[in-house]
Amino acid sequence: CNEGTFGADCQQTCHCVSGGTCSKDTGECSMGCEASYFGTNCQCSIQNGVLGLEVTSGDPHQLFVTWQPDPCVSGYELTTRDECEDIVYQEMTLENAYHFITGLESPLSHRVYMRPVYPGNERGPEVTFPQITKPTMAPVDVNFTSATPYSLSVSWSKPPCGSRGGIITGYTYKLTEVSPESQAVIQSVTSDESVTIEGLTPLTEYSFQVAANTTVGAGPYSQASNKTTSKAPAVDDTPVPDSSSAVAGAVVATIVILILLVIVPIVLYKRRTRQTKQPLDIDGDVPLKGRDAHFLPDQKPENPPSAYATVNPVEIYPEPPPTPKPKPDLKPRWVSTNSPKETLEQPVVDEDEEELPYAELPSVREENLAEYIRSKDKAGKKGFPTDFQKRYY
Numbered sequence: 001c002n003e004g005t006f007g008a009d010c011q012q013t014c015h016c017v018s019g020g021t022c023s024k025d026t027g028e029c030s031m032g033c034e035a036s037y038f039g040t041n042c043q044c045s046i047q048n049g050v051l052g053l054e055v056t057s058g059d060p061h062q063l064f065v066t067w068q069p070d071p072c073v074s075g076y077e078l079t080t081r082d083e084c085e086d087i088v089y090q091e092m093t094l095e096n097a098y099h100f101i102t103g104l105e106s107p108l109s110h111r112v113y114m115r116p117v118y119p120g121n122e123r124g125p126e127v128t129f130p131q132i133t134k135p136t137m138a139p140v141d142v143n144f145t146s147a148t149p150y151s152l153s154v155s156w157s158k159p160p161c162g163s164r165g166g167i168i169t170g171y172t173y174k175l176t177e178v179s180p181e182s183q184a185v186i187q188s189v190t191s192d193e194s195v196t197i198e199g200l201t202p203l204t205e206y207s208f209q210v211a212a213n214t215t216v217g218a219g220p221y222s223q224a225s226n227k228t229t230s231k232a233p234a235v236d237d238t239p240v241p242d243s244s245s246a247v248a249g250a251v252v253a254t255i256v257i258l259i260l261l262v263i264v265p266i267v268l269y270k271r272r273t274r275q276t277k278q279p280l281d282i283d284g285d286v287p288l289k290g291r292d293a294h295f296l297p298d299q300k301p302e303n304p305p306s307a308y309a310t311v312n313p314v315e316i317y318p319e320p321p322p323t324p325k326p327k328p329d330l331k332p333r334w335v336s337t338n339s340p341k342e343t344l345e346q347p348v349v350d351e352d353e354e355e356l357p358y359a360e361l362p363s364v365r366e367e368n369l370a371e372y373i374r375s376k377d378k379a380g381k382k383g384f385p386t387d388f389q390k391r392y393y
Contacts, residue, residue, distance in 0.1 A: 006041075015042040038119070044072030046118050049125040055112045063101040065112055065129075070096075072118065079113040080104075084161035085168070092117070109162060132166030135159045135212040135219030139171065142210060142222050145194070149202035149232040155194040159212050159219065166214040178205040178226060189213070202232040 001010035006027040014022030020031030026041055033042035052068035065078065073096075080089035080101055088110070093099050104110065111132075116124040137159040146153040152175070158168055174187040175197050185206070186197055200206065205228045209221040 012043070015045075039072055044118070046122045046124050048072070048116070050076065050114045050116055050127045053112070053114055053127050053129045055110075055129040060106075061102065061104045063104070063110060063112065064098070065101060065114070066098045067114065068097075070116065073116045073124075074119055075117040077115045077117055077123065079115075081111050081113065081167075082106075082161075083109040083111075083164075085111075085164055085166070111166065128166065132214050132216050134214060134217045135163055135165045135168070137163035138220045138222040139193075139210050139212050140222070142208065142225050144208070144225065144227040146196075147227055147230055149230050150200050151196055151198040152200060152206060152208070152227055152229065153194070153196040154208050154210075154225070156210055156222070157193060163219075164212065164214070165216065165219070168212050169215060170213045171210050172213060172218045173208065173210040174221070176207045176209075176224075177201075178207050200229050202229050204229050 001007075001024045004014050004022065006012050006014055006022055006024050010024075012027055014027055014029065015034050015037040016022045016029030017032050017034050020029045022029055023041075027043065028041050033039070036045050036047055038044050038046075048070070050067045051070070052066070054066050056064045056066075058064065063080065067076075075092055075094050076099075078089070078091050078093055078099060078101070079087060082088050088104060089101050091101075101112070112129050113126050114128075115126045118124060139156040139159055141155075141157040143155055144152060145155050154173075156171075158164065170189050170191045171193070172187070172189050173195060175185050177183065177185050185200075205226055207224040207226050209224055211218045211221045213219070
């Protein structure tokens with residue numbers, strides 16, 4: 001036999017792993033079987049399905065299933081579906097050539113699905129009888145469920161039972177714009193029984209069709225169903241503020257509010273401080289802005305300072321204060337006369353305690369106070385009233 005073949009007339013193929021040798025008589029591999037193959041001579045494969053499957057019915061409620069024996073298989077999985085492709089029977093059998101399916105409720109058309117089970121619970125491909133075909137009828141109950149300016153939603157149901165040709169694996173649909181050209185806009189597949197198609201044009205009529213699919217292929221399309229998309233809403237020309245500008249404006253507003261929260265209390269505090277604690281003028285005196293100033297005589301110090309050295313203290317009153325008149329000392333004193341024999345009790349008035357008349361002092365505004373003092377200083381002893389001069393000069 002040529003390399004890679006063995007057996008009588010070299011009709012069988014070797015399935016040895018790369019690098020191994022195959023016996024020309026038995027087909028055994030020196031280094032094992034290649035992937036998906038197993039057995040003493042590597043002739044068993046999990047890719048092999050059931051061969052020779054046939055189904056007959058001698059009774060309305062019974063099916064007789066036969067197939068070719070396979071020494072590589074450890075069992076078979078049998079599934080029977082009715083004409084609506086609903087499961088009515090399912091069993092795992094160890095029989096190697098035939099099997100009876102009993103207890104069917106109705107004498108409808110049935111389809112048997114059989115799958116080999118290999119060692120290690122590996123399952124091979126499924127085989128059916130009768131074989132699966134394309135659906136012979138289209139889906140039914142095709143309806144538009146919603147329409148917007150830019151999309152259409154459609155739903156439908158499976159083809160009628162007995163016409164599906166096998167298990168429905170999906171649907172092929174197409175949407176065509178109704179126009180003189182009638183070109184298909186969208187054609188696609190889905191496993192659902194509904195679809196929403198987007199990206200359409202407002203106020204445009206479309207035609208929709210759908211077909212059911214089996215493993216063999218697609219069946220016929222449904223009749224065309226037409227629908228027009230709705231009108232697009234009016235476009236608002238109002239400019240939309242940029243999000244970054246809005247964020248920047250919010251940040252600026254927040255900063256301004258924080259600054260005001262800090263500055264306003266400081267300003268109020270300073271104003272309150274100015275009202276409770278008046279600052280001094282350049283000469284160290286209390287400011288007299290908006291008030292009248294009245295000079296009051298001060299007590300004569302022990303060492304009177306020069307008139308040019310200091311300025312008499314000033315007291316602030318809303319009105320001129322009353323000045324009490326000095327009272328003479330009228331206490332009687334005993335003095336001697338020229339006559340030694342005679343004494344007279346006479347009141348003696350001290351010249352230093354001479355009563356001075358009250359002089360009304362002029363009112364001076366704050367802004368004129370400095371000039372007033374300079375003018376009085378230049379006048380010398382005659383500049384100030386006599387009640388002030390008597391005490392210092």
